Amino acid sequence: MVGSKSETQRRDSYLSPQRLEVQKSGTMSCMIPEEVRATYTQQYTAPRVQSYYVSSLRKPSRVDEEKAVNLERLKSYYSSRNATVCQVRGPGAMWTCRSSEGEGSTGSRRATTYGVEGGLQSQCPTDYEFGRHDHLGVMGSDLDTISGDMGRSYVKYYDKLSTINRDANYQLRKNNMWIPVCGEDYGRPVELLPSGLNYDRNDGMGLLETKELSPASVTNVPTSNELFMGGSTSLPLFGEKSLPSLIYHSSIELKNKIYILGGLTTCYKNDDGAPDLYDFHVDGIKNLPPPINDQLVNNPALLSNRRLYVVSANGFTLRIPKLSGQVPPPLLCGRISKLSDRYIFYYGGFEIRTETVIDEDTGKYYLSRRAFLNNTAYVLDVQLFKFVKVELVTQPTKFSAFSPTVPRFGHMQISVKMNNSISRCTESEDSKSTASSMRTGPQSYVSSAEDDCHQQSSEQTLSRVSTVSSTHAATIFIMGGYRQVDDHSYEALQDMWRVDVTVLSRGKKGYMKFAESASATLITRVGSDSKNSWPEPRAFMASCIVDSNLLNRTFSFEDTLRDAKDICTTPEETSQAIFANLPASAKVGRPANRDARQRTPLSGNKDAKTVIIHGGSDGSRVYGDMWWFDLADERWSRIALYSRDPDSGERRPIGLPAVGHSIFHSRDEFLLYGGLSQQDISSLFPEAPPFYRPREEPVDALNCSAAVIAIPSMTISPLDCSAHRDSTQHYTHLLSVSVLAIRGQLWLVGGAVASCSPTSITIALRGAISELTMPLTENSVARE
Template sequence: MGKMELHAHTPVNFTIDEDSHRTGVAPNEGMPGKYISQRQSEIGNNSIFTPLSYMSNYISVSSPLFTKDLKKRIRIENEDLLKRYYSSKKSISHAMYRHGSIASDSETSNVLNERSRSYVWMNKFLDDSRYLATLFEPDATPEVHLSSEEEGEWEKRQALRTHAASPYFKHFQRLLAVDLREPDVLKKHNLWIPMIKRGWRNTFSIDQEEEDSLYDGKVSPLFIDGNEYMTKDYDLYKGSTSIPSIFSEYRLPALVHHCAVELNGKVYILGGLMACHKHDDEAPSLRDFVVDGIKNLPPPLLSSVVNNPCMINNGRLYVMSAYSNSLRRPEVSGQIPPPLLCMKGSKLTERHIFFYGGFEIRTETNIGENGVFHLRKRAYMNNTGYILDTMTFNFTRVELTAVPYKLVSYPTLAARFGHVQLSISNNGNNTHNNSNGSYFNHQRHHENDENGDGSPASGFESTSSEANSPAVSVGSTPARLNNALHNSGVHSILIFGGYKQTGDDDYEALNDLWKIDVPVLVKGKRGYYKFGSTANATILPRSSPRDPWPSPRAFPADCVTNVRDNATKPDLLERLQENFFIDKSTFPAQDKSRPLFKSLPHARSEPDRSKILTRTKESGTSSTSSTTGSTNASTNPLLKQCLTSSSSHSAPTKPLQPRSKTQPNFEHKVLIMHGGSNKTDVCRDMWWYDIETETWSQITTHGKHEASKMIPIGVGLVGHSLVCVGGMAVFVGGLLQEDVDFLYHGVDYEDMRIPPQLAIGSDFINLFDLATQCLLGHTVIGDETNAYLRDDLEARLGVILSCGFTVIQFNGDILLFGGVVSRRFETSGLNLRGAVLKCVLPSMKLAI
């Protein structure tokens, strides 16, 4: 295949049909994903939906030119496939109307057969052969029939494609020069190029510039204006926010409420909902579908998304390499979990991932005489854990058993979704005062704090947690202690909060804290572990009612960071100066000989060691400069504790000894949790959980006031994500209280604040300094009870909101997968984010 022939056969359509001409769509059905559909679905039992449109998407370089007739045919095919997909859904028996585990209560043969039938039609939606055939079949020549009106547009797109994709085709021609035994291998090198809908380009920037921007003329914007997502002070160069291309045989579907976990440079994406159409002009008509959807969905779950017939369950696993941007869709085996929404995953070992929680949407289909599909959707909670072997892609199901505590003989670990889940290492060197090798010391005997409870706002309290707690002592069985060495390399899982199902369509927020330990039966080479079929779940209660504890909530943002990276530097210098000495008895005897040639480099005289200032073991401590009076000591909640603990561990001057388990641990891991909501009441507080002492502390966030001072502020967000970059806490996306009032109660933005004001947290990316807990990049006005941003509201009308996505932090980059987006202050519909968003933030705080 020649170069020109390859270019001529595969023109690419870089644009999305914004007109969204769909056949058979009634003119008064509403806009796709309109907020008004959300309110109607919350009020009425039945609702008619329209397909969600795309904000960003991927298109293959090898995609042929699709005419309007071909797109119309694809649209009709998708509608037929969607009806066949829902036709495979059978009636739900009354015996299955319960709220227990999917695995233990619902894994019947009928359910498995139904899933297998629905997967057949789901794979039809995922078929990308029509977008790849022409490039990877040299002998096939696509037949494209163009009208006179389309010829000019085709030539423009062909010319654009020739110049934009020429480097890729040079790379691909080198692959064709190799004699391949399996030609299908070439499909893995297919390039998917991102694109953004024209109406979403440079419309929500903080600073609207009148002059033409470099990005306005880009049809395929690999780099976009970072001011659209963050404050301009942290967009160091035009390209901080980008949309990467992907090499894959498969197109990455637009996912919502899925789970993504990064392990060894690969991102594993599982569960959630995906759109049944790949492009707006291929969306099927939904006029023949009437939905009795899941009611009382809490934020950030939107009925216009969760109950939408065009959003189907994602039953496939996707693996994306964060290094090469290559995407795989491996075949999985074993005890495969059902397609779950709002599931969480955490690292279990260097080879295994632990998944827990979430719920499955079951659909009951009844077809009326007029051909209308009546869909009845219900949520089924999952209280079973699943372990994925990332080397063999084999799933193992794990049942969780709650360990008795105090006077509760048969505790229950409630099935939940929207919870916090993190993994903590079980290596003994990760914490001090731990003699059994477990990360948590279940037999702690700390001394009581002389100051009592302390102030939660000033930092972590120095009060110890409970001593000889019955709940902890039960979990510390001799078998658990003896297996500590056998379980080395296996992480424990912490779970907090979330929603549990209390009725057919009602949910209750939780604030309980659990620790899950998965037993290891066999340990082999190359990270192989054989885990037990059951795992113990131990509750970690508060030691006393006076101890601070977060309120019930779900869908908060959380992140684990090491707070002793900078806080312990003064501590290290102080201990070094106090304990360092030179033992003169270990020096060899001085050589009395003199060199003949003193000018030679090796013959230069060395300083007299007898004049070196030395300190013996009896010399005592020397005076040191004060470090506790620094600015960070009063602002960082943990710096004061670190310095206090170092002074308590300091002893009479003695030689430095190797750090033992009784000495301070300079890797102080802390869980940072922010926001969340209890149904429609959005939380505005931030909590830090000290993993070493197992204590909660409430942290006050501040804003830089226009009067050159900092005032306490509250940032209420739900459904957002949190990552820590260079001493900064980065909040990504989420819904404000104003968004929740608008989406779930129909309160207009204009009626919320008089005069109109911009709420704190309105940016897509919000940055806080971890040392001062101060909002970066903005100035606030007002008082502590009513603070808001000093930004010009007229210039920020295009600011967006986003939810239902997942965020992965890897190698200094922030990767965002899936979700829905919408403009916050404009009555626009929900749009799908089909392309990956990559954001690069500076590795240090800026003086702004």
């Protein structure tokens, strides 16, 4: 790993301006010097919770008791770390420092008993109470002790199952039903939808309407209530424990299962159990770039998530498996990519480490938080739940003899699998992309969101492919992100790397043994130094991967019929005659594939793929441009976006600034969802340093949180607009939400909701998983 400071130097500089002399001893603490105490200037309140899960068999609890228990747990969490005694070179003061050395380090697990789940378990009946429901036939009036009609219904349903399965090990607590609940001020799913897609609050049916456009927004959007305007559903879960509120986590969908790693999670379940943080003073991480919020990262009530959560998108079950191997620390803003149906690649992000100083005279807790960036990759076996550490080893190119990789977070990460004439295709991406097949340089790659099988002619595959594809599981493309300059300074990157994950051996059921290192090669700029030939430094951009031949072609009803016919015909085969001697049974060749007739300017190969990125930020402004990276020749191209004048019908260039958002590709459209605009950052981050303030956009900018971009015209149709933001209407933003495309719907995992009004801004965490159906646009009904 390459960094600006060694880990030992940064650890020694944690505690005070005097820099402490550390000794291992049992000296008791006295008072803390004022000059040390003055460095801990920040105090916080526990963030609100917008949605969370409650047990269908919940038992009543007193709010004051729940707050006290959570506060005691939180103090125990910070005080049960590795103890180190420090002597201040001051006026004879002696004090004790308890170090939370790498909150996510695998060497110590002492504090896990004080983790988040302790707070959730208080809402779940005890083992004795669960035992009373083992044979409900003799319970009688005990059903009255179960709160709510849903709880009663579920217990009756479970009783019918128990008549079939009377196994003593089959306990109700293993199959508890967790119900999504919204907070007091978030009772409607409007908070999960884009700002312009609000419920009609005067209509009891809660129909969704699209707000009218402002005069400055000159794009066509649906205004008729006859069009479907979308909706959202909060999903229940089944399991022994529930899913907590998470933010800055990483997630990926693999064979209809969602894997969630890292991030921050609350030490309480809902607002009623939020502890009072008056006794906590923080010297926090400063100048974190948007969309990361300092108020959340430095909040003492938010703890690092060490667990892996596995959610089934089919059965809505939640599993928290026990991890083994070289388990990574809990990372924020890392990225996950798919290597195969069994393995995922986890890289980047940063770890929060906290030093705790306790003043035993006053009972105050002084926390010093620092960020440590991660430059190590991890491969997870999702069958055995075992991690393997993989170091990135840089390879020289003819343009650079040696260029080490840089630890980063908020980067683009897309994974593609090697392809040869007989290989099976698999896909991976950062948790937000869709996919397709891919080819780059002298190698050929394939990536498919549904593990489609593709074949490539040996004439199109170079001899190197067969050897490389047998030794590499996949190739990871990494670009951009933020690197750490010093403790409180971050710089956006624009470099791009190709990482080849090497497989030493293969076994049954998709087993692979990986090498301890992976080859990382820098993709360099060749031929032009113009800034228009390469994206500017940025992070937290949206990215996806698509077929190159889909980007510059039009669609018609006849094309749809041809696609349907192609699906029913075996590729590259002709029909076989049953009775060869009959004239009517002559072999009939398959008609030429439409893709063969419609080659695009991007590539003459139907298997070629293009990486799409949009937006992002460099810490000084939010970008609204779109770039395509053709993997066939490893070249970037800037793509202009347009809006259409409603009166004249003419198109004009326009930008769509967004950071921390997601992009998805569907047939002839890009869907952009979530994220923050430049105006949003100015309102949500009022204390941001001056270099976060807006700059002038090169073209007119559109301000919306959800939009559709038509292909190939690249015309933007916003699903909401900026008109309501100049009024007194309440509106919302989604912050750091993981958005996954599963079975044609968008699944929203974790994150936060920023509720904005003319007088206040409230940020509330999301705990419940939501399924979102996006509205129809006029482009969806009448193709351009």
